[in-house]
Amino acid sequence: MSKEIFPASFVSTESADGAPLRIGRGDESIRRATREEAERAQHSSQHAEAVEKLKAAYVQALQRADLETLFATPDALSGVFLPCPAETYYASKRRVLVVGQETRGWRNKSCSLRATSQVNDAEVAASMQATWEFASHGARRSKFMQFYRQVSAQVSPGTRDAVVWSNQFCVSFESGSPVRLPEATFHVVKELSYDLLRAQLDILQPQVVIFTTGPARDRYLKECFPHYQTVKVFEPRRLWHFKIGEIHCLRTSHPRWARGTEHLDRAIQLALDPSLSCADGEKA
Numbered sequence: 001m002s003k004e005i006f007p008a009s010f011v012s013t014e015s016a017d018g019a020p021l022r023i024g025r026g027d028e029s030i031r032r033a034t035r036e037e038a039e040r041a042q043h044s045s046q047h048a049e050a051v052e053k054l055k056a057a058y059v060q061a062l063q064r065a066d067l068e069t070l071f072a073t074p075d076a077l078s079g080v081f082l083p084c085p086a087e088t089y090y091a092s093k094r095r096v097l098v099v100g101q102e103t104r105g106w107r108n109k110s111c112s113l114r115a116t117s118q119v120n121d122a123e124v125a126a127s128m129q130a131t132w133e134f135a136s137h138g139a140r141r142s143k144f145m146q147f148y149r150q151v152s153a154q155v156s157p158g159t160r161d162a163v164v165w166s167n168q169f170c171v172s173f174e175s176g177s178p179v180r181l182p183e184a185t186f187h188v189v190k191e192l193s194y195d196l197l198r199a200q201l202d203i204l205q206p207q208v209v210i211f212t213t214g215p216a217r218d219r220y221l222k223e224c225f226p227h228y229q230t231v232k233v234f235e236p237r238r239l240w241h242f243k244i245g246e247i248h249c250l251r252t253s254h255p256r257w258a259r260g261t262e263h264l265d266r267a268i269q270l271a272l273d274p275s276l277s278c279a280d281g282e283k284a
Contacts, residue, residue: 054082054084059120072185077173078103078106078173079108080170080171082124083128083167096155098147098210100165100168102168102169107127148163168197168217170193193224209249211249225244229243230242
């Protein structure tokens with residue numbers, strides 16, 4: 001059975017001088033925790049808190065959305081994609097989100113949101129769990145997932161899921177872009193996807209987001225984040241550096257586009273650079 005992303009609650013405490021203590025179970029032993037143990041406990045606590053906040057934000061966003069309109073013809077749409085961080089995200093030297101376009105399919109047969117349009121905590125948690133498991137182990141042939149894991153290995157060597165996998169749109173249409181949906185349905189997709197993506201940035205507080213969405217979708221990024229500020233256009237249509245508040249964002253090509261490889265590599269280099277580029281610019 002896979003590891004659960006929703007850990008059991010635990011009790012932590014400190015010594016009189018503020019140092020963390022490790023309390024054993026069974027033998028009732030108490031000793032001062034090592035720095036590594038204290039850091040792991042902190043990362044675990046941060047992760048558990050973020051997962052619960054994301055779950056609550058997802059439930060609220062889904063309850064606001066017109067799911068009956070969205071899934072009026074459910075067979076054409078995928079299930080709802082709901083990103084979730086691994087605990088390694090909080091142990092990484094750099095907190096990074098990697099955002100793709102949309103999945104080709106996602107829990108098409110098991111997503112009860114798709115089947116019933118009814119929102120519940122259990123279904124949201126199941127979708128988050130599935131995302132974490134797939135990010136860790138799935139789709140080895142996918143160019144996007146290869147890039148995602150490349151970023152993870154650069155951010156935290158030896159890991160496969162130290163960064164968070166997200167998507168611009170939370171559902172796909174006929175295994176492709178939902179942009180082709182009727183206007184009323186696509187409006188629901190956009191508004192729900194925007195709500196989910198904003199919640200992820202707000203709760204996870206990444207230092208860098210790499211959008212591998214390509215230039216044709218910049219209009220949707222600008223709709224989602226209207227207060228964005230361009231820092232620098234490294235190459236028109238290929239690599240754009242902008243900020244959403246204090247979060248640095250890099251929009252580049254989708255990994256399946258072979259000619260964009262150099263810009264993908266540059267985006268990773270920039271994401272790992274604490275200073276990035278600080279040149280001011282106008283809106284692209």
